[in-house]
Amino acid sequence: GAGVSQSPRYKVAKRGQDVALRCDPISGHVSLFWYQQALGQGPEFLTYFQNEAQLDKSGLPSDRFFAERPEGSVSTLKIQRTQQEDSAVYLCASSFLGRLTEAFFGQGTRLTVV
């Protein structure tokens, strides 16, 4: 596609509900990153894939967060038993050659947990 596509753009979840956020990276991009951005803050790293391999998941805040990229393209970030503190914008980015090259961001998914 022309750019990184994320869906849904907005998600309201009741506390305790599970959510799944989808990211379609730019075709051919090897690396895919997930970031969490709270209001007025910079993107905080969550996890990083190179093709289908999850190379770094050190930023995932708890075991309620899980990400996958089974075929090295589309990725899904799943949050189980959502809490209010999970409310944020979740940004997905992809790049051709990893962390040393330009990252292209999607529009993000704004998650609100009520």
Place this chain on the structure above:
Amino acid sequence: GQQVMQIPQYQHVQEGEDFTTYCNSSTTLSNIQWYKQRPGGHPVFLIQLVKSGEVKKQKRLTFQFGEAKKNSSLHITATQTTDVGTYFCAGPGEQAGTALIFGKGTTLSVSS
């Protein structure tokens, strides 16, 4: 762990004034990238600096990478209202296989 810090957090200027944001890393960086995020938007890549002491210009924007490759700056000459947004610097994590680490950003507002 590795940290990327930016100052100031906020800056308000009158249109036509200059603006500078500074980025400092706790570790030496192989490269540094700058992104701009407009209100309600997503980060958009501006530039990447790789060499020690490197200076790059994009119209009214001047980017500099420090000699020790631990700091960087972005200077905007004669700001315009279109420059409004948050400017982030980002550097690769220390270890291979880790992702870009972003600073908290400098939010620029411009009044005409």
